[in-house]
Amino acid sequence: MMQLNIKDETGPLRAVILGTAKSNGPVPSPEEAYDPKSLEHILAGSYPKEEDMIKEMDAFAQVFHKYGVQVFRPEVLEDCNQIFARDIAFVIEDKLFHANILPDREREFEAIHEVLDRIDPNKIIRPPEEVHIEGGDVMPSNDHIFIGTYTAPDYKNYITARTNREAVEFIRDMFPHKTVKSFELRKSNTNPKENALHLDCCFQPVGKDKAILHKNGFLVKEEYEYLVDYFGPDNIFEIDKEEMYQMFSNVFSISPEVVVSERNFTRLNHWLRDQGFTVEEIPYAEIAKQEGLLRCSTMPLIRE
Template sequence: MLHQRSDPFSIEGGDVLVLSPEAIAIGISQRTDPHVVEALAERIICEETGILRVLAIDIPKTRSYMHLDTVMTMVDWDKFTIHPSILPMLRTFSLTKSEGRLGIELEKRKLAEVLAEALHLDKVTMIHCGGGSAIDAAREQWNDGTNTLAIAPGEVIAFSRNYVTNGILRDNGVTVHEIPSAELSRGRGGPRCMSMPLWRE
């Protein structure tokens, strides 16, 4: 058991993104405490679970950015949706095993470079929610345009109302299955928020 209810700090599932069999990203958010990220990373990495690296991504602490998956999700082996407005504010930490204990490093590189290295890729594509428009990006992020549920690499479920982001995903080779969202979006949380994966390859 990596985290228990009796642990003194909180973490929520929307802040945990499995990147690969050896890397995960955890958001430091309004709902997930940085102390639990460090404690969880130590358990995951030092107990030989197969995870070699945890990326702790510190996002703004606001209701509209409640969890990491409200501003970023993985949609393919090498592609991510991201809310462009948070990029200047992000801080990313790499947590790895160093000399038998947990080592923490503040990354000076761009998030895309850190993700590419963690995934052993030359580069990753960051698909901006709402494209280049600040108005579209803000509207579609609020309506969970970045909260897609990947059901296979390059295949996602997304809210139909986020037509700008869905179009950009398709332009980047991602298959998008749209679901009606007029009422669902009122409850806050997109397709990924409404899922509970039990096993993922």
């Protein structure tokens, strides 16, 4: 049996699910777009090609192999976008949570059966139906759990609002010994530069005490300032609207010292190296067109 263990975003990674771009399906119609960035590329005729995305994900897998990480891939479903493994499930401590996501993505969860079969069934948690939650909004940070949410009355009008108030309460009840802190995120169905699809689109811890942050992603100034105080102003890399759109905060940590980043993120990668990180640069710009990047396409299972 597999003993799950995830307490933070940066501990040394031992096992991970990496999504797949194989049999990704035809280019969606504008009506089928789930986020404004995909819509933009569908309309512009620049939606990513399957073979390019497969190459990008292979480059990511190679980095994992280099660091001795065990990599699981989902079973390939025909004509199904299975890139974003983070959407369908997430791990906190020794429990795997089955995300309540858009109903037509349910079979994506079933496609990770190779992993599910190795986990004690009592450790696989399916939240009640009214709890809407996706892994991109959930960030364990030792004694804290940070959760991105949107709780305004017009929640149901936003296909980009993925985690609700009930989800925050649910996680609070599951982990009474932790501080569960929620953050209201800015949502837009139409403007990708004004839309924080998930918390990891405007914030992510790196190393032991640093973070990437985008102020405009947060609707409540005090909530943004909570993170600045938590990490300390000198430990924060603040990204602008264009960099958030390029998904600068959606890098992925293999350990407190090693960060996988997109090769075009020049300003960020330079800062990371200045802070003493090893930066593994890979091409991921095609996948980024679907408003998801490195963290979105991984689902860590075990960190030491």
